[in-house]
Amino acid sequence: xxxxxxxxxxxxxxxxxxxxxxxxxxxxxxxxxxxxxxxxxxxxxxxxxxxxxxxxxxxxxxxxxxxxxxxxxxxxxxxxxxxxxxxxxxxxxxxxxxxxxxxxxxxxxxxxxxxxxxxxxxxxxxxxxxxxxxxxxxxxxxxxxxxxxxxxxxxxxxxxxxxxxxxxxxxxxxxxxxxxxxxxxxxxxxxxxxxxxxxxxxxxxxxxxxxxxxxxxxxxxxxxxxxxxxxxxxxxxxxxxxxxxxxxxxxxxxxxxxxxxxxxxxxxxxxxxxxxxxxxxxxxxxxxxxxxxxxxxxxxxxxxxxxxxxxxxxxxxxxxxxxxxxxxxxxxxxxxxxxxxxxxxxxxxxxxxxxxxxxxxxxxxxxxxxxxxxxxxxxxxxxxxxxxxxxxxxxxxxxxxxxxxxxxxxxxxxxxxxxxxxxxxxxxxxxxxxxxx
Numbered sequence: 001x002x003x004x005x006x007x008x009x010x011x012x013x014x015x016x017x018x019x020x021x022x023x024x025x026x027x028x029x030x031x032x033x034x035x036x037x038x039x040x041x042x043x044x045x046x047x048x049x050x051x052x053x054x055x056x057x058x059x060x061x062x063x064x065x066x067x068x069x070x071x072x073x074x075x076x077x078x079x080x081x082x083x084x085x086x087x088x089x090x091x092x093x094x095x096x097x098x099x100x101x102x103x104x105x106x107x108x109x110x111x112x113x114x115x116x117x118x119x120x121x122x123x124x125x126x127x128x129x130x131x132x133x134x135x136x137x138x139x140x141x142x143x144x145x146x147x148x149x150x151x152x153x154x155x156x157x158x159x160x161x162x163x164x165x166x167x168x169x170x171x172x173x174x175x176x177x178x179x180x181x182x183x184x185x186x187x188x189x190x191x192x193x194x195x196x197x198x199x200x201x202x203x204x205x206x207x208x209x210x211x212x213x214x215x216x217x218x219x220x221x222x223x224x225x226x227x228x229x230x231x232x233x234x235x236x237x238x239x240x241x242x243x244x245x246x247x248x249x250x251x252x253x254x255x256x257x258x259x260x261x262x263x264x265x266x267x268x269x270x271x272x273x274x275x276x277x278x279x280x281x282x283x284x285x286x287x288x289x290x291x292x293x294x295x296x297x298x299x300x301x302x303x304x305x306x307x308x309x310x311x312x313x314x315x316x317x318x319x320x321x322x323x324x325x326x327x328x329x330x331x332x333x334x335x336x337x338x339x340x341x342x343x344x345x346x347x348x349x350x351x352x353x354x355x356x357x358x359x360x361x362x363x364x365x366x367x368x369x370x371x372x373x374x375x376x377x378x379x380x381x382x383x384x385x386x387x388x389x390x391x392x393x394x395x396x397x398x399x400x401x402x403x404x405x406x407x408x409x410x411x412x413x414x415x416x417x418x419x420x421x422x423x424x425x426x427x428x429x430x431x432x433x434x435x436x437x
Contacts, residue, residue: 003118004028004045008038009053009080014103018051018110025111035059042068047075048121049114054081054088062092069096074124076117089224102223138185142178143326146316152179155308160186165258167303168281170310173360176281177241179310184237189277192236195229200245208250209266218267230263233276243303244284244295251296258302278303313355313362320351323359327366328378335370345380353383368419371408372401399434402427406436 005022009015010033019029030045032038035056041047050068054061065077076098081088089100098117101109139160142153159166160183168176177196184194197210205219213228229238240246246254257263258278262271280303289295313320324347332340355361369382402420409415417427430436 002026002028003048003121004030005049005051005114006030006032006038006041006045006047007051008032008035008056009051010034010057011053021110022114025114027114033057035064039067042072042075047072049117050075050077051114052077052079054079054092062088062095062097065092065097066095074121076121076124078113078117093227100224139182142175142182143322144316144319145322146311146319148311149316149319152308152310155306156183157186159183159306159308161188163188163277165278165303165305166280167286167305167307168279168310169286169307170281170283171312171358172283173358174310174312175359176310177239179308180237180239180279180281183279184239184277187237187277189236192234192276193232194237194239195233196239196241197229198241200242204247204250207246208253211250212253212263212265213272214266215268218265222267228263228265230257230274230276231272234274235276237277237279240278240280242282243280244282244286244289248294248296251299255296255299255302258299313358317351320355320362321347323362324350324366327363328370331367331370337370337376339376340370340373341377343377343379346378346383349380349383364419364421368405371419372404398430399436402430402434402436 005027007015007018007022007029008031009018012033015031015033019031022029030041030047032041035058038050038052042050052061052064056064061079061081065079068075068077077096079089079092079097079100080103081100082103092100098120099113101113139153139157142156144150144153156166156179166180166183168179170176180196181194184190197207199207202210209218209222209226209228211228211230213226213231214222216222216224240254253263257274261273261275263274264271284295286295286300286304290297290300328340328342332338350362357364365383369378373382402416405416405419406413409419413427414424417424420427422430
């Protein structure tokens with residue numbers, strides 16, 4: 001299903017131009033020239049994203065954001081203005097806008113910005129579905145009964161009620177972010193924001209901007225002020241995933257924040273302050289990385305006040321059935337599936353798999369198995385061979401498999417590539433190879 005985008009602007013030339021650009025990218029585009037007609041569009045179509053001019057003939061866009069978010073909380077809104085205005089930009093973000101951009105200056109950035117905003121929409125919808133299905137982020141969602149897991153959970157429950165920095169260690173996919181969210185939920189900061197960033201996902205400059213924020217003009221493309229996650233996490237929790245990948249220069253700046261609560265935004269000279277609780281996670285041995293000079297020893301000691309090690313799934317096989325039932329219930333609610341039968345051989349094959357990707361791999365495999373199941377029954381035949389569980393046996397049933405996944409995603413190739421655990425370019429090559437359209 002195509003994402004639906006509504007553009008609201010009384011400047012007809014720009015309306016037409018943006019409409020053409022976004023239509024060419026494969027989006028369903030709707031257009032309105034006033035706030036009133038925009039509201040009518042929102043009521044008649046399942047809009048995902050709104051691009052809205054700040055100055056409309058019948059409304060002030062900054063205030064209009066709040067009205068849209070109140071009625072349609074899952075929708076993201078990008079405000080556009082002919083003249084950058086910092087106070088308006090700040091208020092727009094407070095009212096719930098995804099971003100605030102200057103017309104003309106950001107034309108080349110509009111497509112990636114729209115793509116990022118639509119990812120946020122997807123997260124919003126997923127969170128709403130999980131809330132309706134009763135899935136929480138407290139310790140009730142941290143499932144397991146194995147001794148090693150229960151010990152880690154006990155430590156997390158005890159430290160949650162303090163303000164101590166926590167370091168979560170363990171292999172990729174062991175549930176470190178789930179633990180971090182549960183600690184935040186049980187802490188005195190639960191009413192503050194939980195802000196998360198994967199330190200391995202960005203280059204140095206982008207990561208610095210994400211963490212510390214920047215002032216307008218700090219670098220090419222910085223057309224407005226931006227709050228960083230450190231500032232956003234005021235009175236809440238900052239979760240730094242894969243902190244072992246953080247560049248050394250940023251490690252020094254992070255140490256200063258932890259020691260004093262003070263930081264300086266990119267392009268700024270003024271000191272800013274933030275009061276937040278830090279939870280960090282890594283799949284690396286930071287002590288060894290410090291010895292090798294890849295990680296600051298003083299930062300390691302600052303982070304390692306309270307370490308919790310999460311065991312890999314292969315060491316807690318008695319937890320696999322409970323985890324499987326949890327994820328099957330979660331995805332069944334999402335897919336509106338009922339009365340699913342699960343055969344004993346399905347569980348047995350799950351328990352015998354090595355799960356090199358841990359809980360993340362188990363979760364992905366179960367989602368794909370539900371997509372491919374026949375006659376509302378999950379059996380061992382729905383699971384790929386153990387040695388290729390994470391790739392979902394692309395080599396054996398590739399063409400049929402791709403067709404089923406594309407049918408499930410209603411033709412959304414980016415989502416299909418995610419489920420198939422391949423790159424989007426690889427998927428396009430496969431579509432061409434099998435003459436699939």
